[in-house]
Amino acid sequence: MNLKFKNKKITGILSVIPENEIKFDDEMENYAFSKSQSMKLKLIMGYNKRRVVKEGTTVSDMCVHGLQHLFDTNKLDKNDIDAIVLVSQSPDYFIPSTSHVIQGKLGLKTDMVCLDISQACSGYSIGLTQAFMLLDQEEINKVVVLAGDTYSQKVSIQDRGSRPITGDAVSITIVEKSLTDNIIYGAINTDGSGAEALIIPAGGFRTPSSPETSEMVQDSKGNTRSLDHLVMKGDDVFNFVQREVPPMIDKLLDRANISKDDVDYFMFHQPNKFMLKKLADKMGVSYDKMPNNIVENFGNSNSATIPVNICFNLGEKLLENTYFLCLAGFGAGLSWSSVLIEVGNLDFCEIINYNN
Amino acid sequence: MEDFIPSISELLEEETVELTDALDSFEAWDSLTVLSMIAFFDSEYNVQLSAEEIDDSETIQGLKNLVESKM
Numbered sequence: 001m002n003l004k005f006k007n008k009k010i011t012g013i014l015s016v017i018p019e020n021e022i023k024f025d026d027e028m029e030n031y032a033f034s035k036s037q038s039m040k041l042k043l044i045m046g047y048n049k050r051r052v053v054k055e056g057t058t059v060s061d062m063c064v065h066g067l068q069h070l071f072d073t074n075k076l077d078k079n080d081i082d083a084i085v086l087v088s089q090s091p092d093y094f095i096p097s098t099s100h101v102i103q104g105k106l107g108l109k110t111d112m113v114c115l116d117i118s119q120a121c122s123g124y125s126i127g128l129t130q131a132f133m134l135l136d137q138e139e140i141n142k143v144v145v146l147a148g149d150t151y152s153q154k155v156s157i158q159d160r161g162s163r164p165i166t167g168d169a170v171s172i173t174i175v176e177k178s179l180t181d182n183i184i185y186g187a188i189n190t191d192g193s194g195a196e197a198l199i200i201p202a203g204g205f206r207t208p209s210s211p212e213t214s215e216m217v218q219d220s221k222g223n224t225r226s227l228d229h230l231v232m233k234g235d236d237v238f239n240f241v242q243r244e245v246p247p248m249i250d251k252l253l254d255r256a257n258i259s260k261d262d263v264d265y266f267m268f269h270q271p272n273k274f275m276l277k278k279l280a281d282k283m284g285v286s287y288d289k290m291p292n293n294i295v296e297n298f299g300n301s302n303s304a305t306i307p308v309n310i311c312f313n314l315g316e317k318l319l320e321n322t323y324f325l326c327l328a329g330f331g332a333g334l335s336w337s338s339v340l341i342e343v344g345n346l347d348f349c350e351i352i353n354y355n356n
Numbered sequence: 357m358e359d360f361i362p363s364i365s366e367l368l369e370e371e372t373v374e375l376t377d378a379l380d381s382f383e384a385w386d387s388l389t390v391l392s393m394i395a396f397f398d399s400e401y402n403v404q405l406s407a408e409e410i411d412d413s414e415t416i417q418g419l420k421n422l423v424e425s426k427m
Contacts, residue, residue: 033386041388161387221387234387235394235407242398278395 002255003186005132009178012075012347013318015311016066016148017169017298018053019353024164031160032222041160046273046292050167050299052152057356058092060101062170063146065354067106075348076174078106082140083113085130087123087147087303088170089332090154091116102146113140120198121269121331123147123303124171125339128327129186131175145173148304154200156216156225162232165272167299171307174347185256185340187248194334197236202227241275241330246283249328252338263340264323265314266290269330270305303329310343311351318349360420363400367392375417379410397423 024047028038041047053062063086070076086099093101099114113134119126124147131143148170155162202213213227225231245268253260266285270276276292283290291313294305301308306327314323322344330336365373369384379385390407397403403426413419 037386037388044388044392233407235391238391238394239398239404239406242395243404274391274395278399281399 001188003129003188005129005184005186007178007180007182008132008135008184009176009180009182010128010173010341010343010346011176012070012172012174013307013311013349014066014070014172015169015304015308015351016062016171016354017308017351018051018057018062019355020054021049021051023049027157027163030157030163032158032218032224033160038160041164044274045164046296047164048296050152050164050295051169052166052299053150053168053354054356055153057150057354058098059086059088059090059146059148059150059170060092060098060105061356062148062354063102063172064105066170066172066352067102067144069352070172070348078108080142081108081112081144083115083131083134083143084108085115085117085127085134085143085145087117087119087127087145088149089118089120089302090149090151099146119333119335120149120302121271121300121305122329122333122335122337124269124306124329125186125327125337126188126329126335127303128173128175128339129188129337132184132186135175135177141177143175145175147171147173147307149302151230151302152299154228154230156223156229158216158224159229161221161223161234162230165295165300167295167301169298169301169304169308171304171311173307182342183256185252186338187252188337189244189248189335191240191334194236194240197233197240197334198230198332200228200230237271237331238275238278240334241271241336242278242282244336245279245328245330248336248338249283249326252326252340256340258324260285262324263289263326266326266328267306267309267313268328270294270309271300271331302331308351311349315349315351318344318346320345357420357424360423361416363396364393364416364419367396373416375415375420377416379414379416379419393419401427403427
């Protein structure tokens with residue numbers, strides 16, 4: 001689905017990352033593979049360090065911490081927030097929605113819109129486009145897009161396929177109306193027939209968690225997990241990304257009538273280094289225009305990897321300069337989405353730690 | 357397909373391989389090697405394979421047949 005927006009802008013991005021760091025080398029012995037196999041995996045996939053929450057810490061805790069930081073440093077006035085769009089698949093509760101929990105904890109005004117969007121790796125662009133739509137309303141001038149997950153808590157310690165990539169983080173993006181006559185292009189795509197490619201089979205209403213669903217079972221690849229854990233068909237996801245993402249970007253750039261050379265950076269979701277390199281190769285984009293260093297430093301935090309990527313790799317540069325960014329996310333759903341937007345002169349673009 | 361054997365040998369970390377060799381007989385045979393093959397066939401031959409198809413092809417010859425059938 002092609003989307004187009006006028007007179008909207010991003011004015012600040014803050015990423016909140018847990019302090020607790022785990023090294024791949026320290027977890028190798030949990031996996032049913034030889035050390036040399038795991039070292040090869042580390043090298044090719046770009047595994048090293050990842051940041052994860054301690055048990056009990058939720059997305060709302062990190063969002064509240066980050067928003068409070070923005071209030072305390074006068075980067076955001078709490079009375080100016082007209083809407084919160086929270087993109088996450090690790091809700092605090094089934095009822096109520098996490099955005100409402102955050103609104104309540106921070107004592108924000110009641111005259112506002114709060115929405116939860118259940119999206120993972122493709123979620124950042126979807127959250128942004130939802131914010132752009134809300135800003136078409138006369139009385140909505142500032143939208144806060146919160147995006148992130150704590151799904152490290154749902155990955156088996158004996159799953160070498162998923163465990164080493166998982167990281168936790170949230171991001172806060174401020175989106176406002178703009179007086180300059182800019183156009184933002186976006187695209188959202190959906191293929192629910194691939195729902196099982198990335199799934200936590202139990203724990204929802206379909207199959208509630210029970211002693212049976214927590215039983216650990218080893219699969220044919222040597223990974224052990226239960227139905228309460230995330231399971232990923234890595235090859236299906238890889239093929240899906242290589243097949244769908246390059247044409248989505250070609251179409252997006254075509255609509256904007258620009259070439260890949262006109263884009264300063266392709267700030268993509270980062271599942272692992274290997275996938276990003278193969279995408280860059282297929283698209284004919286140099287590695288320095290498509291950063292791939294987030295998983296090795298922080299892990300893959302689903303919808304937060306794009307803003308973490310922006311804060312970590314562009315950071316202060318975006319306070320002074322303006323860049324043409326192509327954002328793209330892809331993953332659970334299956335879902336793939338993108339946004340082409342000029343970003344610059346930000347009020348803030350940084351990472352803070354969450355100590356729990 | 358001229359570079360098939362040299363490329364497969366490299367992916368399997370062997371000096372050379374025979375068409376009759378069983379895929380799971382190689383020391384380097386694991387899910388990462390399978391993923392490397394998926395990426396290789398996608399970029400070099402524009403052929404998309406699943407891990408299951410590769411596993412089921414059993415031998416180097418089987419793998420070659422599989423790739424050729426999709427070209």
